[in-house]
Amino acid sequence: MADLTTDFLGIKSPNPFWLASAPPTDKEYNVRRAYEAGWGGVVWKTLGEAGPPVVNVSGPRYGAIHGPDRRLLGLNNIELITDRPLEVNLEEIARVKADYPDRALVVSLMVPYDEKAWQEILARVEETNADGVELNFGCPHGMAERGMGSAVGQVPEYVEQITRWVKKHYQRPCIVKLTPNITNILAPARAAKNGGADAVSLINTINSITSVDLDNMAPEPTIDGMGTHGGYCGPAVKPIAMNMVAEIARSPDTAGLPISGIGGVTTWRDAAEFMALGAGNVQVCTAAMTYGFKVVQEMISGLSQWMDEKGHKSTADFVGAAVPKVTDWQNLNLDYVTKAEIDQDLCIKCGRCFAACEDTSHQAIAMSEDRTFTVKDEECVACNLCVNVCPVEGCITMRELKPGEVDPRTGMTIPEDKRTWLQHPNNPGADPLACIVRGQ
Amino acid sequence: MSQDAHAPGIASGRLTAEEYAANFADLHPPLSDHEALVAADRCYFCHDAPCMGACPTTIDIPLFIRQIATHTPEAAARTILTQNILGGMCARVCPVETLCEEACVRMSAEDDPVEIGRLQRFATDRLMAAGPQPFERAAPTGKRIAVVGAGPAGLSCAHRLAMYGHEVTLYDARPKPGGLNEYGIASYKAVDGFAAREVEWLLDIGGITLELGKALGKDLSLDALTEEYDAVFLGLGLTDTNKLGISGEDLEGVVDAVDWIAGLRQAEDPATVPVGRNVVVIGGGMTAIDAAVQAKLLGAESVTLAYRRRREDMPASRFEQDLAASKGVCLLFNATPAEIRGGGAVAEIEFTRTGTDARFTLTADQVMKAIGQKLGDTLGLETDGRKIAVNGTGRTSREGVWAGGDCASGGEDLTVTAVAEGRDAAEDIHATLMGEG
Numbered sequence: 001m002a003d004l005t006t007d008f009l010g011i012k013s014p015n016p017f018w019l020a021s022a023p024p025t026d027k028e029y030n031v032r033r034a035y036e037a038g039w040g041g042v043v044w045k046t047l048g049e050a051g052p053p054v055v056n057v058s059g060p061r062y063g064a065i066h067g068p069d070r071r072l073l074g075l076n077n078i079e080l081i082t083d084r085p086l087e088v089n090l091e092e093i094a095r096v097k098a099d100y101p102d103r104a105l106v107v108s109l110m111v112p113y114d115e116k117a118w119q120e121i122l123a124r125v126e127e128t129n130a131d132g133v134e135l136n137f138g139c140p141h142g143m144a145e146r147g148m149g150s151a152v153g154q155v156p157e158y159v160e161q162i163t164r165w166v167k168k169h170y171q172r173p174c175i176v177k178l179t180p181n182i183t184n185i186l187a188p189a190r191a192a193k194n195g196g197a198d199a200v201s202l203i204n205t206i207n208s209i210t211s212v213d214l215d216n217m218a219p220e221p222t223i224d225g226m227g228t229h230g231g232y233c234g235p236a237v238k239p240i241a242m243n244m245v246a247e248i249a250r251s252p253d254t255a256g257l258p259i260s261g262i263g264g265v266t267t268w269r270d271a272a273e274f275m276a277l278g279a280g281n282v283q284v285c286t287a288a289m290t291y292g293f294k295v296v297q298e299m300i301s302g303l304s305q306w307m308d309e310k311g312h313k314s315t316a317d318f319v320g321a322a323v324p325k326v327t328d329w330q331n332l333n334l335d336y337v338t339k340a341e342i343d344q345d346l347c348i349k350c351g352r353c354f355a356a357c358e359d360t361s362h363q364a365i366a367m368s369e370d371r372t373f374t375v376k377d378e379e380c381v382a383c384n385l386c387v388n389v390c391p392v393e394g395c396i397t398m399r400e401l402k403p404g405e406v407d408p409r410t411g412m413t414i415p416e417d418k419r420t421w422l423q424h425p426n427n428p429g430a431d432p433l434a435c436i437v438r439g440q
Numbered sequence: 441m442s443q444d445a446h447a448p449g450i451a452s453g454r455l456t457a458e459e460y461a462a463n464f465a466d467l468h469p470p471l472s473d474h475e476a477l478v479a480a481d482r483c484y485f486c487h488d489a490p491c492m493g494a495c496p497t498t499i500d501i502p503l504f505i506r507q508i509a510t511h512t513p514e515a516a517a518r519t520i521l522t523q524n525i526l527g528g529m530c531a532r533v534c535p536v537e538t539l540c541e542e543a544c545v546r547m548s549a550e551d552d553p554v555e556i557g558r559l560q561r562f563a564t565d566r567l568m569a570a571g572p573q574p575f576e577r578a579a580p581t582g583k584r585i586a587v588v589g590a591g592p593a594g595l596s597c598a599h600r601l602a603m604y605g606h607e608v609t610l611y612d613a614r615p616k617p618g619g620l621n622e623y624g625i626a627s628y629k630a631v632d633g634f635a636a637r638e639v640e641w642l643l644d645i646g647g648i649t650l651e652l653g654k655a656l657g658k659d660l661s662l663d664a665l666t667e668e669y670d671a672v673f674l675g676l677g678l679t680d681t682n683k684l685g686i687s688g689e690d691l692e693g694v695v696d697a698v699d700w701i702a703g704l705r706q707a708e709d710p711a712t713v714p715v716g717r718n719v720v721v722i723g724g725g726m727t728a729i730d731a732a733v734q735a736k737l738l739g740a741e742s743v744t745l746a747y748r749r750r751r752e753d754m755p756a757s758r759f760e761q762d763l764a765a766s767k768g769v770c771l772l773f774n775a776t777p778a779e780i781r782g783g784g785a786v787a788e789i790e791f792t793r794t795g796t797d798a799r800f801t802l803t804a805d806q807v808m809k810a811i812g813q814k815l816g817d818t819l820g821l822e823t824d825g826r827k828i829a830v831n832g833t834g835r836t837s838r839e840g841v842w843a844g845g846d847c848a849s850g851g852e853d854l855t856v857t858a859v860a861e862g863r864d865a866a867e868d869i870h871a872t873l874m875g876e877g
């Protein structure tokens with residue numbers, strides 16, 4: 001069986017599955033049970049300054065988006081950082097770490113923009129013997145209004161400054177958790193790197209309103225008739241998170257900066273994908289909140305099975321493996337042609353591909369009297385919509401035209417070499433030589 | 441079990457009150473809100489959905505299921521009722537396994553269709569519980585139409601005509617409206633007086649005058665009706681039954697299954713309905729199954745359903761056959777009745793193995809004949825040999841007279857088919873009377 005042991009910034013854990021800083025990691029009781037269930041590590045629910053703890057709403061704090069059969073696809077929350085006293089949290093952290101030396105325990109922190117505040121809390125965390133800290137520059141609601149969380153994460157200068165303070169006053173690894181509520185994720189990632197961060201983790205939650213109560217005309221979750229935007233997470237945010245992870249992993253000035261991937265990880269496969277895009281490990285919140293701690297068992301067994309099948313001995317074998325394949329649109333081969341193909345044995349004749357293609361794409365699917373659906377190669381632009389809307393996995397696939405084959409849609413013979421937009425004759429700025437060589 | 445459980449001969453009160461209640465409960469209990477949402481989520485919203493084509497009334501099934509899934513079951517019900525005003529009854533009695541659900545693409549995918557019938561019931565129940573039938577009448581047209589027969593065909597025709605603003609007189613020979621919904625459908629398919637409630641709900645549209653106890657051919661004549669009304673629709677159903685034509689057919693204890701079921705349907709309490717200890721039902725259709733199952737549910741000790749051909753030839757669907765078997769009915773195939781014997785009352789029935797000389801005898805104190813119904817009076821109209829001949833929109837050979845449902849040619853003898861034919865005839869009558877036809 002594959003070895004799932006992960007070394008992230010020198011912090012060892014038996015597997016790459018950590019619980020993200022959130023309700024699942026809010027107290028000793030949870031964290032012990034999470035470790036017992038098999039989680040490799042946890043990032044403790046964000047701690048704030050000493051003194052009276054924050055106060056949460058006492059009405060509903062979550063909203064949700066559901067898919068068929070009420071599968072939870074997206075969750076949003078208006079919860080703040082831990083509302084339990086700092087002292088209690090610190091005692092518990094110390095106790096749990098002592099009892100589970102083989103598991104990762106990182107402490108998430110959020111205190112005001114003030115070096116002294118950071119210095120004080122870091123000293124206290126150091127005493128617990130936790131493996132490192134994560135700086136919560138992501139929380140998009142509540143705390144941001146008090147100048148913390150995403151209010152810091154959205155200003156690269158603040159990110160860099162606080163990271164510097166932390167590196168100055170704390171010896172163990174420092175992870176900077178980034179907010180996705182920003183136009184370009186590279187700016188805060190660079191700032192974190194410049195400030196000396198050992199790693200970044202992303203994403204925190206996305207500003208969102210998940211639903212509106214149409215009787216009370218108020219956003220949900222509704223607190224006494226009013227609502228506010230909350231942080232969105234769960235399966236729905238995975239594509240956004242993965243893009244941001246990939247951007248950091250492939251950008252020359254941030255490449256190599258260790259990444260902890262977060263956002264919608266629900267199955268082993270999600271984790272493998274984040275890691276292929278450069279994440280050294282993953283953090284999970286919503287999947288645990290939806291299904292309980294036990295989900296990690298499927299993540300562990302699935303990832304090991306896949307690694308065995310692929311011959312990966314350790315997670316390091318595939319971390320970042322897909323990064324070189326992430327590129328800009330202009331580098332895509334425009335002479336690459338595929339055609340949709342419908343497997344008639346698998347087809348259940350629902351006709352969704354037909355409706356999609358006929359009404360909204362390229363009228364490239366024919367429907368016969370007896371509901372046989374076939375692709376018209378001379379019309380198919382290979383958009384993939386039929387593949388995406390087909391309810392049967394593997395029923396519609398894309399066949400690649402080989403060099404020498406003629407695309408019946410364009411009459412073009414597929415060339416041996418490739419041609420991107422940079423060489424394309426329709427591109428006013430293209431390299432003319434490339435066109436001449438091809439006789440165009 | 442009550443003490444009379446094994447009483448010989450034909451007797452009532454074979455079971456306890458609890459047993460009767462359990463036996464005559466809803467065959468397919470209604471879906472809860474949660475079940476309905478789970479079931480609705482399975483629909484793929486197919487393009488030009490095969491299920492729609494398989495529904496004789498062409499209900500937009502993907503649309504109504506999507507409306508359920510988006511928490512608007514009342515809108516779903518309107519989608520259903522626009523095509524099929526008896527969508528509530530059809531949801532209960534349609535043999536969906538040979539109609540919409542058989543065509544569901546999930547049959548190819550998983551051999552397990554979307555539960556269209558039960559979803560249809562969910563939506564229509566919701567709307568019916570919420571209030572009156574949802575259609576409004578158009579401005580009065582001044583046209584008057586006689587609809588004869590208040591079964592599914594007649595009701596559907598009358599409702600559609602009323603909707604268009606016509607004045608309808610709805611005649612029926614029986615004391616209650618509903619046709620076989622009221623007198624024929626198995627009790628466990630339409631519990632709690634649903635048939636009567638549905639008719640009352642439907643008539644609420646207004647413009648329909650109900651004339652019960654008026655039989656065409658006796659109290660009314662077709663000539664007089666065509667004279668008095670602008671159009672006539674006949675939804676007479678099949679009022680005669682086939683005879684076995686064997687000796688002993690007139691013995692006491694030999695009954696027509698349709699009549700026996702009508703008696704059961706009209707009984708206030710199943711405990712008062714007598715049933716044999718050893719019952720033999722002859723036939724292979726839905727009526728035979730319903731009679732056999734209900735005889736068993738009334739406490740008959742043994743019920744044998746004897747069909748003269750092979751299982752594959754049986755008109756009743758596999759689902760119906762399995763239902764009968766699960767209730768303890770013994771299904772006998774290739775058995776042709778030869779003679780019914782008994783001294784005054786039936787005691788036994790002899791069969792031949794179909795196509796051979798081999799003979800065997802079953803003990804029976806009640807024999808139910810369910811070997812098919814046929815048209816009563818043809819009223820001087822052309823027939824196709826069996827039924828009143830009609831074109832695609834229900835026009836008979838006589839000008840101004842339309843027909844639909846079981847009495848008319850074409851289509852299967854099903855509630856839903858009768859509804860479709862009544863509706864389509866109404867459309868044609870409307871178009872004709874308003875000068876568009």
Ligand SMILES: Cc1cc2nc3c(=O)[nH]c(=O)nc-3n(C[C@H](O)[C@H](O)[C@H](O)COP(=O)(O)OP(=O)(O)OC[C@H]3O[C@@H](n4cnc5c(N)ncnc54)[C@H](O)[C@@H]3O)c2cc1C
Nearest residue numbers: 589591592593613619620655656677845846853854855858
């Ligand atoms: C026992 C049994 C069980 C069945 N089960 C099912 C089932 O589960 N599902 C299904 O889809 N179908 C079932 N059917 C078939 C279904 O009931 C019929 O196809 C349907 O009722 C036909 O409707 P209709 O309006 O044409 O006729 P009917 O329902 O027969 O209605 C005809 C009406 O016309 C009246 N009438 C007849 N003659 C005259 C006259 N001369 N003057 C005035 N009124 C007259 C009758 O009193 C009756 O009310 C069953 C049939 C039977 C017999």
Ligand SMILES: Cc1cc2nc3c(=O)[nH]c(=O)nc-3n(C[C@H](O)[C@H](O)[C@H](O)COP(=O)(O)O)c2cc1C
Nearest residue numbers: 020021022046077136204233234263264284285286
């Ligand atoms: C209720 C709730 C509270 C959260 N609180 C914190 C927090 O205190 N600190 C923090 O860094 N992230 C917090 N998060 C963000 C999660 O750690 C994580 O980044 C996010 O949920 C994305 O991961 P997921 O899609 O697996 O849930 C919270 C998330 C939720 C749902």
Ligand code: SF4
Nearest residue numbers: 483484486491544545
């Ligand atoms: S065929 Fe089945 S899945 Fe498709 S629309 Fe009809 S019910 Fe839904």
